[in-house]
Every structure is written in structure tokens, then in C-alpha cells.
Amino acid sequence: MGDADPGTGLRAVLALRRLADRLEAVQVRNARRLGWSWQEIAEALGVTRQAVHQKHAKEP
Numbered sequence: 001m002g003d004a005d006p007g008t009g010l011r012a013v014l015a016l017r018r019l020a021d022r023l024e025a026v027q028v029r030n031a032r033r034l035g036w037s038w039q040e041i042a043e044a045l046g047v048t049r050q051a052v053h054q055k056h057a058k059e060p
Contacts (some may be wrong), residue, residue: 028056 003009024045031041038057042049 025056025059028052029059032056 028041031044038053039049041056042052045052
């Protein structure tokens with residue numbers, strides 16, 4: 001955050017997004033395995049049921 005080079009900062013943002021996406025996928029799979037509904041997962045993530053289902057329904 002303190003680096004004056006925008007390239008460094010933007011690469012850090014990209015790395016964080018990728019990490020967050022992987023973490024979300026793992027937690028959604030875990031929640032589904034434990035019987036959580038798409039609605040419960042969506043509420044926990046602050047998104048719509050349709051959004052979370054569309055993003056994660058095809059994951060193993």
C-alpha cells in the first residue's frame with residue numbers, strides 16, 4: 001500500500017483477488033458439503049443466491 005509504483009500495487013491487488021477467489025471456492029464447497037443452501041451461502045457472502053450459484057455450481 002505504501003509503494004509509489006502503481007504496477008506494484010496493482011499486482012498486489014491481483015494477487016489478493018486470486019487468493020480471495022480460491023478461499024471463497026474452498027469455503028463454498030465446504031458449506032455445500034455440510035448441507036448449506038445456496039441462499040445461506042449467498043447471505044454469508046453478501047451476494048444473491050443466483051450470483052453464488054452461477055459462480056460455484058459447476059465446481060466439484
